[in-house]
Amino acid sequence: MQRATNTRISKRNGTSFLHVEEPFRFFKGGVIPRLDIAFETWGELDAERSNASLVMTGLSPNAHAASSEDNPEDGWWEPMMGPGKPIDTRHNFVVCVNSLGSCKGSTGPASINPETSKEYRLSFPDLTIQDIAAAGKLVLDALGIEQLRCLIGPSMGGMSGLALMQQQPDIARHFLAISTAARAEPFAIAIRSLQREMIVRDPRWQDGGYTDDDWPETGMRLARKLGMISYRSGTEWRERFGRQAQKRYNERLFGMHFAIESYLENAARKFIRNFDPCSYLYLSQAMDLYDFAEGYPDLTAAFAPLKLKSAKIIGVDTDVLWPPHQQREICRGLTAHGVDCDPQLLPSVQGHDAFLVDYDRFCPAVAEYFEQIS
Amino acid sequence: MQRATNTRISKRNGTSFLHVEEPFRFFKGGVIPRLDIAFETWGELDAERSNASLVMTGLSPNAHAASSEDNPEDGWWEPMMGPGKPIDTRHNFVVCVNSLGSCKGSTGPASINPETSKEYRLSFPDLTIQDIAAAGKLVLDALGIEQLRCLIGPSMGGMSGLALMQQQPDIARHFLAISTAARAEPFAIAIRSLQREMIVRDPRWQDGGYTDDDWPETGMRLARKLGMISYRSGTEWRERFGRQAQKRYNERLFGMHFAIESYLENAARKFIRNFDPCSYLYLSQAMDLYDFAEGYPDLTAAFAPLKLKSAKIIGVDTDVLWPPHQQREICRGLTAHGVDCDPQLLPSVQGHDAFLVDYDRFCPAVAEYFEQIS
Numbered sequence: 170m171q172r173a174t175n176t177r178i179s180k181r182n183g184t185s186f187l188h189v190e191e192p193f194r195f196f197k198g199g200v201i202p203r204l205d206i207a208f209e210t211w212g213e214l215d216a217e218r219s220n221a222s223l224v225m226t227g228l229s230p231n232a233h234a235a236s237s238e239d240n241p242e243d244g245w246w247e248p249m250m251g252p253g254k255p256i257d258t259r260h261n262f263v264v265c266v267n268s269l270g271s272c273k274g275s276t277g278p279a280s281i282n283p284e285t286s287k288e289y290r291l292s293f294p295d296l297t298i299q300d301i302a303a304a305g306k307l308v309l310d311a312l313g314i315e316q317l318r319c320l321i322g323p324s325m326g327g328m329s330g331l332a333l334m335q336q337q338p339d340i341a342r343h344f345l346a347i348s349t350a351a352r353a354e355p356f357a358i359a360i361r362s363l364q365r366e367m368i369v370r371d372p373r374w375q376d377g378g379y380t381d382d383d384w385p386e387t388g389m390r391l392a393r394k395l396g397m398i399s400y401r402s403g404t405e406w407r408e409r410f411g412r413q414a415q416k417r418y419n420e421r422l423f424g425m426h427f428a429i430e431s432y433l434e435n436a437a438r439k440f441i442r443n444f445d446p447c448s449y450l451y452l453s454q455a456m457d458l459y460d461f462a463e464g465y466p467d468l469t470a471a472f473a474p475l476k477l478k479s480a481k482i483i484g485v486d487t488d489v490l491w492p493p494h495q496q497r498e499i500c501r502g503l504t505a506h507g508v509d510c511d512p513q514l515l516p517s518v519q520g521h522d523a524f525l526v527d528y529d530r531f532c533p534a535v536a537e538y539f540e541q542i543s
Numbered sequence: 544m545q546r547a548t549n550t551r552i553s554k555r556n557g558t559s560f561l562h563v564e565e566p567f568r569f570f571k572g573g574v575i576p577r578l579d580i581a582f583e584t585w586g587e588l589d590a591e592r593s594n595a596s597l598v599m600t601g602l603s604p605n606a607h608a609a610s611s612e613d614n615p616e617d618g619w620w621e622p623m624m625g626p627g628k629p630i631d632t633r634h635n636f637v638v639c640v641n642s643l644g645s646c647k648g649s650t651g652p653a654s655i656n657p658e659t660s661k662e663y664r665l666s667f668p669d670l671t672i673q674d675i676a677a678a679g680k681l682v683l684d685a686l687g688i689e690q691l692r693c694l695i696g697p698s699m700g701g702m703s704g705l706a707l708m709q710q711q712p713d714i715a716r717h718f719l720a721i722s723t724a725a726r727a728e729p730f731a732i733a734i735r736s737l738q739r740e741m742i743v744r745d746p747r748w749q750d751g752g753y754t755d756d757d758w759p760e761t762g763m764r765l766a767r768k769l770g771m772i773s774y775r776s777g778t779e780w781r782e783r784f785g786r787q788a789q790k791r792y793n794e795r796l797f798g799m800h801f802a803i804e805s806y807l808e809n810a811a812r813k814f815i816r817n818f819d820p821c822s823y824l825y826l827s828q829a830m831d832l833y834d835f836a837e838g839y840p841d842l843t844a845a846f847a848p849l850k851l852k853s854a855k856i857i858g859v860d861t862d863v864l865w866p867p868h869q870q871r872e873i874c875r876g877l878t879a880h881g882v883d884c885d886p887q888l889l890p891s892v893q894g895h896d897a898f899l900v901d902y903d904r905f906c907p908a909v910a911e912y913f914e915q916i917s
Contacts, residue, residue: 356777403730429729
């Protein structure tokens with residue numbers, strides 16, 4: 170486990186930055202001379218430093234999970250965190266960390282390499298979920314938090330949480346995993362691999378040499394649309410869009426007859442210039458490569474070292490990317506080592522994205538667990 | 544219903560061609576001066592012309608569904624059709640038609656426009672499933688078949704079959720629909736729309752101006768990979784590939800770590816140059832636009848005119864593209880109008896492609912129906 174001694178924290182518009190002025194070594198080799206990790210906090214750390222929780226995020230979110238005095242804009246998990254909300258910041262000190270490798274404040278392929286004064290891009294070391302976990306841990310160290318009340322991991326964040334517990338088995342007393350998995354399976358790999366291929370085969374990718382004026386928009390557009398297809402469900406779309414037509418038909422594109430096509434296009438447009446293509450590739454690949462069972466005879470055995478008091482594993486029936494059987498698999502591993510749990514599988518039609526949109530189902534489930542562990 | 548008077552039939556390497564030397568009018572407008580329809584036949588038409596069945600195909604197959612004396616090469620449905628097989632050509636005269644719009648012998652966007660001596664490409668009229676049905680009917684007319692024993696439609700072919708029955712309600716006594724649907728739903732539309740966008744956004748598409756030396760390989764590669772993702776299932780891939788690694792990692796592509804990625808790449812390579820991109824766009828769009836309920840108050844009502852004696856609707860549990868509830872929907876419509884049927888949902892893990900690969904399940908189901916109706 171890496172420790173850092175030469176660190177300082179700055180703050181800007183509600184986001185804090187841990188500046189680590191010493192080399193960071195990557196799990197698979199490679200090193201960068203320094204790094205920044207963006208994070209936000211809500212609530213107050215109690216005197217015993219025992220009421221802290223850490224949110225590790227999915228692929229695309231930044232650290233602004235919820236509004237705060239310094240940044241009143243809604244966060245990406247606004248209904249879930251705040252005073253009186255399921256993760257109640259009146260009693261909990263909550264930290265949300267932007268993943269290492271992202272482009273939302275933390276160091277990643279889109280950051281300037283201080284040794285060359287140019288963006289890292291493909292010279293950024295190979296990134297793993299283990300590196301994301303280790304970088305998150307540096308923030309906890311800097312805040313003086315030795316043990317978390319709850320480690321919270323939705324989607325990729327659940328993998329990062331599992332990796333963090335593997336690195337330091339007593340890091341958390343409780344674990345809340347949401348629509349996540351202990352390792353990537355071939356269906357999810359196929360989707361993500363194809364998304365990456367869409368980006369790198371865009372001529373404007375230019376082997377990572379794209380510029381603001383010459384940006385792989387097509388690759389990012391296609392990748393985001395495939396993302397949306399994998400994040401939602403046919404059931405939701407049947408109810409929501411059906412065969413609703415529209416007047417935006419674009420003959421050149423052989424498409425845009427139907428409302429569903431506009432929906433995907435709008436989702437893509439919001440994303441194209443708002444996420445760095447190279448960051449996307451690194452984070453996406455890190456998910457495929459992650460396997461919690463690595464180094465163990467099987468997945469269940471890999472849960473043996475963990476020192477949790479409890480865990481709650483929530484999944485969604487219609488999630489094809491992080492499907493229910495992968496929630497069950499985590500529960501089996503935990504239960505085999507004394508942390509009894511059954512997955513709570515919510516009957517949402519919104520697939521993997523349900524934790525970001527189906528708050529009617531997710532808020533009560535999370536609130537119940539936080540009441541239990543607080 | 545279009546009739547053609549100026550027709551002749553030629554034959555080459557086991558494939559017959561109906562040459563229609565008069566204009567063909569398209570359902571949504573547009574006309575071409577002449578057309579060819581490729582087809583194959585197996586078995587003998589009986590004296591009463593009462594033992595004929597017609598296979599209408601999915602998007603990509605040609606008319607060579609099974610081997611024959613003239614062409615002993617295996618067909619795309621080899622285990623299903625032939626002497627002693629489920630569709631037994633000792634007692635049945637079977638016709639398989641290559642869809643209008645395809646590039647496998649029938650006239651389509653890749654064919655030469657006799658008026659310009661150039662390929663039609665985007666000047667080909669808008670294609671609908673209704674046009675594919677009408678062109679298939681011209682072959683039956685030319686063969687002197689007034690009524691089919693069985694109309695057989697897997698995948699897109701089921702839509703073509705429904706359209707044909709809408710055009711001529713007594714065209715078939717029996718209907719065998721396999722993994723099909725009466726109309727496109729938004730999930731399938733999303734997948735196909737994205738596939739089309741992958742092709743038209745490939746710079747080599749050149750608004751339909753691609754050449755053999757400058758071919759939209761990337762678009763076709765991506766579209767085929769997404770196709771495979773939608774045709775199979777995560778369950779199959781988990782059992783078949785798991786996280787099996789390989790040594791073909793391609794750093795430039797951020798991929799090819801895993802066996803599943805090679806599988807997709809191999810499937811794509813077989814397809815890229817073997818299907819015309821423009822044909823693909825036309826056929827894909829025709830599926831999205833098709834709605835059997837069009838012109839009726841609801842889908843069930845649209846089944847009223849049909850004059851079937853029986854029907855069998857087979858689907859697959861894991862098919863996400865033509866899902867089980869769409870098989871049920873067809874059965875509800877048929878049952879409401881006196882053709883009692885329940886869908887037979889096969890527990891295959893091979894998704895939409897099961898009818899092309901899971902013969903252990905599909906052959907007995909088809910054989911049983913053919914025994915019943917013969």
